[in-house]
Amino acid sequence: MSISEEQSITCPGCSATSRVRIHRSVNVTTEPSLKEQLVTGRLFTFACPSCGRTSRVVHPELVYHDMRRGFLLQMDALGKFDAASLQSLESSLPAVTRVVHDSNALLEKVKIFDAELDDRVIEVLKLVVASQKAGDTAMRYLFEGTGTPSNPEGRDLRFTLLSSKGVTGLAVPRAAYDDLRTKLEAAGKLIPLSAWAVVDADYARLMLET
Ligand SMILES: [Zn+2]
Known part of the structure; x- marks a missing residue:
């Protein structure tokens, strides 16, 4: 309701x-x-x-x-x-x-x-992408969906990047998500979460550290 x-x-x-x-x-x-x-x-x-x-x-x-x-x-x-x-x-x-x-x-x-993705993998993926873009610390990535304007049926992941320089878009190959998911799964990191979990950048950092 x-x-x-x-x-x-x-x-x-x-x-x-x-x-x-x-x-x-x-x-x-x-x-x-x-x-x-x-x-x-x-x-x-x-x-x-x-x-x-x-x-x-x-x-x-x-x-x-x-x-x-x-x-x-x-x-x-x-x-x-x-x-x-x-x-x-x-x-x-x-x-x-x-x-x-x-x-x-x-x-x-x-x-x-809605895109049937795992939010834990997405949060870690955002950290990985951010670590390759040094310099701007006040940025935030937000997942937007899959596919791109030139390839709407594509499986690549689209993000919006909010930073001090404004708003830009970014596409991440689907393979990067799939590889990361496989690695996290193999490392035993994708265990069921308790109710009301907060899955954000802090969660992803903790997951990588432990
Ligand atoms: Zn008014």
Whole structure:
């Protein structure tokens, strides 16, 4: 079930306050139309009725649930998420649950799982790619999908690179992902994760160290 609630939003442009309905929970299996709104960013876009300025509004504890693919994403923008309080639910949870800390990470997980890839391998792959691009430390890679404009059916992995120099795109050969996956698997690193795992750059660093 999808749940939304009304909140007061103050426009950063004109300071007018309006009541806005924002999603607390998005179930894309029961409401597939929400999926497109999420991927295009429309779900998080608020247009001020007074001045027309658009800004981004995301529920800090948004839940994204895909029953068909079997995963659930819990946003924890404020660092207040308490997994222990949900322990009784654990037997009814989907096979894969993840906690993310911002909407970019949430969207990225959706794209990774939709492409039927392993987010742990993707996080390590991002570290590997970043290590080959020395110099810019303030960068962030976000997985976008597979295929490229010139080869939409291709299996190469597309990333967006956010850095101090702006936004650029990057394609990584599928073989790099497959090789890395094989290596991690052989090293016993791809064991099942507990509920509400955070799989991010820190997770990937830890995985490589231990
Ligand atoms: Zn306004």
